Amino acid sequence: MQSGMRSGAEVCLLELKGIYKSFGGVHAVRDVTLSIDHGEVRGLIGPNGAGKSTLVNLMSGLLTPTAGTITLDGEAVTRKSAHQRARKGIARTFQNLRIFPSLSVEQNIDVARYAGRGGALPEEAIDEFGxxxxxxxPANALSYGDQRRLEIVRGLALRPKVLMLDEPAAGMNEEETEALGRALTWVRQEADCALFVIDHDLKFIMTLCERITVLDMGAIIAEGTPEDVTQNPKVITAYLGEEAGLDA
Known part of the structure; x- marks a missing residue:
């Protein structure tokens, strides 16, 4: 199952083909094939235990696939480390925050600036994320919401081609979530990178993303626009156990 809006011989930005990941006899990710285009905002949803975090760890280099290939701008990165992929243009945030707590906000951002692909972080990003x-x-003096926003800005400071956000709205109230959505819309328009967003907040992800990939039991069960996936019987069954309608 492969999506994209490419034309002619244009190479997609990030492409996964036939990705499997097994832990012993457990197949956490099964035959996942997907592509993310330049400038795209893609969402990834699925029930608890669907394999979403495992898939992101495979894409970012924290895990190595049991089988399959990953390419970035046509270059194979399947066996490259997380650090090498960050240099190539794959950045991410984590479900559990991984900021440097004793460093200042600016120092956290500077660490990523030095480790990334070069070029300056758009100064507007600091303003957009408050x-x-x-x-x-110090980063550990920030509110929880500000720490999450800092992690996103730090990811942007790497000057990524694709930024993967693992539960960016987790723990935020409705007002904070709406502000985050506005800031990520700015990223889409101004920061010249694709976004791959994983979140349990369906309203947030359906509003932000133009295409959604749905994972269940390690496999893709649906892909399409937010409207498509919310009406897909397989998606409804995966979330609710019955074809009763999915409230996004």
């Missing part, structure tokens, strides 16, 4: 007046504060 961190301008917090640059000298």
């Amino acid at each position: 961190l301008r007046d917090k640059l000298v504060q």
Whole structure:
């Protein structure tokens, strides 16, 4: 199952073909094939235990596939480390925050600037994510929501081609989630990178993303527009156990 909006011989940005990942006898990811185009905002949803975090770990290099290939701009990165992939243009955030707590906000951002592909972080990003007046504060002094926003800005400081966000709205209230959505819309328009967003908040992800991939038991069961997937019987069954309608 492969999606995309490419034409002619244009190479997609990030492509997975036939990805499997087994842990002993457990198949956590099964025959996943998908592509993300330049500038695309793709969502990934699925029930708990569907394999979403495992898939992101495979894409970012924290895990190596049991089988299959991953390419970035046509270059094979399947066996490259997470650090090498970050240099190539794959950045991510984590479901459980991984900021440097004792460093200031600005120092957290600078670490990524030095480790990334080069080029300057758009200064507007700091403003869009509400961190301008917090640059000298230790990261561990920030509110939980600001720590999540810092992790996203740090990812952008790598100057990625694709930024993967693992549960970026987790723990945020409705107002914070709406503000995050506006900031990520700015990223889509101004930061010149694709977004791959994993979240349990269906309203958030359906509003933000133009295409959705649905994972269940390690395999893709649906792909398409938000409207398509919310009406897909397989998706409804995976979430609710019956064909009763999915409230996004």
